[in-house]
Amino acid sequence: MLLEPKEQITSVRVLVRCYPSAFVTTGERHVLTSARDLKTGRTGGPGRRERMWTLYYDRVYDEGYTALGQTGVGPCATLWAPSQTEKAVCPVAPTAPKPDSI
Numbered sequence: 001m002l003l004e005p006k007e008q009i010t011s012v013r014v015l016v017r018c019y020p021s022a023f024v025t026t027g028e029r030h031v032l033t034s035a036r037d038l039k040t041g042r043t044g045g046p047g048r049r050e051r052m053w054t055l056y057y058d059r060v061y062d063e064g065y066t067a068l069g070q071t072g073v074g075p076c077a078t079l080w081a082p083s084q085t086e087k088a089v090c091p092v093a094p095t096a097p098k099p100d101s102i
Contacts, residue, residue, distance in 0.1 A: 011086070021061035021072035028059040031090045038092050045088040052080035054090055 021027065031038045034051040038044045046052050054077060061072030080088050 016078055018056050018076045018078075020056040020075045021058035024058075024061065027061045029092050030057050030059060031055070031092050032057065038090065040092050043089060043091045045090040046080065052082045052085060052088070054078045054080075054088070056090075 020029065029040045031042075031044070032055040033044070033046045034053065035047065036044060046054060055075055056077065057075035058072060062075055
């Protein structure tokens with residue numbers, strides 16, 4: 001289905017959620033960029049001069065830790081197109097952040 005906008009679209013905001021390794025709150029979430037490793041509680045993302053990718057992982061569950069019937073299944077990643085990306089912000093939270101907090 002092709003949708004045609006009634007007005008010109010000049011920007012788009014995309015919210016990507018992921019739960020690396022397992023859907024748990026007891027892990028140690030991280031977002032890795034080409035220049036930094038952001039831990040739970042931090043916010044950041046790739047800068048304009050960095051390679052435009054982010055790797056989302058859990059330092060506890062990605063190592064094969066099992067708890068309460070949960071076993072890690074691995075990380076996930078996002079690739080950003082530099083020519084189409086003005087800003088990428090990645091809040092690192094033990095659970096999904098509220099959309100208004102981004």
